[in-house]
Amino acid sequence: MSNRTKLQLEDAFKELLLEKTFHKITIKDLTDKCHISRMAFYYHFQDLYDLTEWILIEDARKALNEKKDYAHWKEGLSNIFEAVYINKPFILNVYHDISRDKIEKILFKLVHELIESVVEERSKDFLILNQQKDFIAHFYKYGFVGVMLDWIDSGMDEDYQMILDDLEMTVLGTIDLSIQNFTNKKK
Structure with missing residues (x-):
């Protein structure tokens, strides 16, 4: 109930x-x-802000829906874009009238979980420190969320599938390369 x-x-x-x-x-x-x-x-x-935060977290959780592995990272990110787009009036209202920070915070958390899972999976055969894996996840998180925030800020008019395709081409193979670069780093 x-x-x-x-x-x-x-x-x-x-x-x-x-x-x-x-x-x-x-x-x-x-x-x-x-x-x-x-x-x-x-x-x-407690108040409407509390309801807003709960909605953002619930929608984000549903959007990711366990698509947090290398084979499905684009689908997971696509689900996040789709959830934001479906809730466009809500997101734009929150973004412009309440606080960009609330949406930013939720997106950073969600995208970090996605990228962190991918980095963890891709680095399982390498000797890499947890702090290095976390650095890689943070780096990509900021790029992905930055692109998404620009899209939201511009009114979400651009087709997000094109943005996802561009993101995929930009990061193709780079997570693996980042992991390898850290494991080949001279001490």
């Missing part, structure tokens, strides 16, 4: 964001739309 209420609040919030900006939506708007009490809202969330 409780998860159903959270999902109901998510849907209502996203619908309201099609009509109003974030700052014009009230808890009463949400609870009226869901036909629940204010206490039901506060049972699950």
Whole structure:
């Protein structure tokens, strides 16, 4: 029952964001739309910012959906782009009206998990320090998220599949090369 209420609040919030900006939506708007009490809202969330963060995390978690290996990294990243695009009014509202930092933080965490898994998988046959693997994951994370944030900032009008194709061509073989470069590094 409780998860159903959270999902109901998510849907209502996203619908309201099609009509109003974030700052014009009230808890009463949400609870009226869901036909629940204010206490039901506060049972699950502290405020609208808390609801927003939960939505971002849940949507991101669903988007990645265990596509965190080398064979599926592009599909995992594509799912993230797709989730952002499907929720375009919500994402743009959060991005422009609340805080770019919230979206950035979630994307950094999600993309880092994806890249970290790929680096871990690709480095299993190499002697490479954990801090070096983490450095590689951070490096690619910043590139991927930077490209995605530019896309969001420009209104998400560009076809994200073309962006993914360009990302794939840019990083093709470079993660393996980075791992090898660290293992061949002279001490």
